[in-house]
Amino acid sequence: MTLTKNKYYFEALDYFPYNMSECLDALNYALSYEPEDADSLCLMGRVYSEVLKDYETGKKYFEEAMQSNISNVNTPKFYIECLLSNEDYDEAEKLIEYALKMKGIDKAEIYNCKSLLSERKGDSKQALEYIKEAKRFCYSRSELDILEDREKLVQNKLPKPRTRKKAD
Incomplete structure (x- = not known):
């Protein structure tokens, strides 16, 4: 299943943010194969926060991505940007301090x-x-x-x- 999920995730990433219809189709396929994939959840959070400007829904996807894989180095940057856009400065500060301690970020x-x-x-x-x-x-x-x-x-x-x- 991982290869199929990766195929759809990379398709979604390739379409983001220029062809959102195709991006969302591929992303939904990726999440149907692996609902707890941190990278796919992070990309869905980016769709909501960066494209739709729905920061609260974006935050939910980022939180789910962090819970799914706390050591994923891709999620914190985009999550922090979402928090800053939503003016959640205290949460952003905590996440920044945590992220700076992550190996490989x-x-x-x-x-x-x-x-x-x-x-x-x-x-x-x-x-x-x-x-x-x-x-x-x-x-x-x-x-x-x-x-x-x-x-x-x-x-x-x-x-x-x-x-x-x-x-x-």
Whole structure:
């Protein structure tokens, strides 16, 4: 059954987010073969949170994915993004702390999420610190470019120091 489930999961992943009708068909087939597959549940959570903007339903799928496989490194990033979009900051903070302890997770992505959390809470200086931390765990040029763009964005939000002009 796993090969069949994987076939449908990869089809769904390939269709996401451009052909949602085909994505959902393939995803439902994958879940019918293995209802507790963490990757398929995570993708269903992404459908609800990223495409439909139904964060509460998305959260349910992410929670189910985490319960199904607590060590799945794919789920936390998307779950955190859903929590941030839904303004569930306390839950997001707890999940970030847990995710940073997971073996094999992309820490750069998680620190980027942590910077987003700080930024949403209005602490741009702290957000910059987390972006710097994320850069330490960057291992590709494209990921580093994304973080540098975020760093510029957050820096632009910081208040500019006032300069005094001397009177002649």
